[in-house]
Amino acid sequence: MGKKLTTVKEKIEVNKEFSLEDALKLVKESSYTKFDETVDLAVNLGVDPRKSEQMVRGTVVLPHGIGKKVRVLVFAKGEKEKEALDAGADFVGAEDLVDKISKGWLDFDKSVATPDVMGIVGKLGKILGPRGLMPNPKLGTVTFDIARTVKEIKAGKVEYKAEKAGIVHVPIGKVSFDTEKLLDNAKAVISSIIKSKPATSKGKYLRKVSISSTMGPGLAIDIASLGKGV
Numbered sequence: 001m002g003k004k005l006t007t008v009k010e011k012i013e014v015n016k017e018f019s020l021e022d023a024l025k026l027v028k029e030s031s032y033t034k035f036d037e038t039v040d041l042a043v044n045l046g047v048d049p050r051k052s053e054q055m056v057r058g059t060v061v062l063p064h065g066i067g068k069k070v071r072v073l074v075f076a077k078g079e080k081e082k083e084a085l086d087a088g089a090d091f092v093g094a095e096d097l098v099d100k101i102s103k104g105w106l107d108f109d110k111s112v113a114t115p116d117v118m119g120i121v122g123k124l125g126k127i128l129g130p131r132g133l134m135p136n137p138k139l140g141t142v143t144f145d146i147a148r149t150v151k152e153i154k155a156g157k158v159e160y161k162a163e164k165a166g167i168v169h170v171p172i173g174k175v176s177f178d179t180e181k182l183l184d185n186a187k188a189v190i191s192s193i194i195k196s197k198p199a200t201s202k203g204k205y206l207r208k209v210s211i212s213s214t215m216g217p218g219l220a221i222d223i224a225s226l227g228k229g230v
Helices: 002-011 020-030 079-086 095-102 115-131 146-155 179-195
Strands: 038-045 057-061 072-075 091-093 110-113 157-161 167-174 206-213 219-221
Touching: 020 179, 020 206, 020 219, 038 179, 057 179, 072 079, 072 095, 072 115, 072 146, 079 091, 079 146, 091 095, 095 115, 110 115, 110 146, 146 157, 157 167, 157 179, 167 179, 179 206
Parallel strands: 072 091, 072 110
Antiparallel strands: 038 167, 038 206, 057 157, 206 219
């Protein structure tokens, strides 16, 4: 991989900022692995996530998905259990799933719950919380609208949350995607992050934006090229 990585770096001018489209094209051209790398978007925000009123978090449905099958688990009973299965959920249940997870089973990517079962799901907070798998009303994953929620997640709904340093990381697809699809996904994420700007955030909101593949170097984006609202 040494020679291949050197060749990749030679294509990239140090300290250069790219338009979003050019960066995505270069990420695709520079991929040197044998597997289909994930393309990630990183956004440094002018916020202090330690202050609750400046926390930036949200969800967005990527127009073209993320390029992988998402295993969805739903905590529900009765009619909502059937609704979840009909919508394509991979695992559905209540006490049985709580018991299974409490014993160490975690073979799923996202979880959703109806509000009436959160009393028993809450027991899993210490297990699911640190892994980002806990149903959360702020993210729309504690809801009675099970069918729509499951379908959105399956279609490519992703969550984002600013880390302690004010950085948001979001997967926007695979290197194998067409540039246009990656561009659509990236624009959808950036637009959502802009709409989530806290009222108390002062000064420059989008401080730095970069694109990278799983094994590739990060490419800085010219923020001015993203248009209005930044």
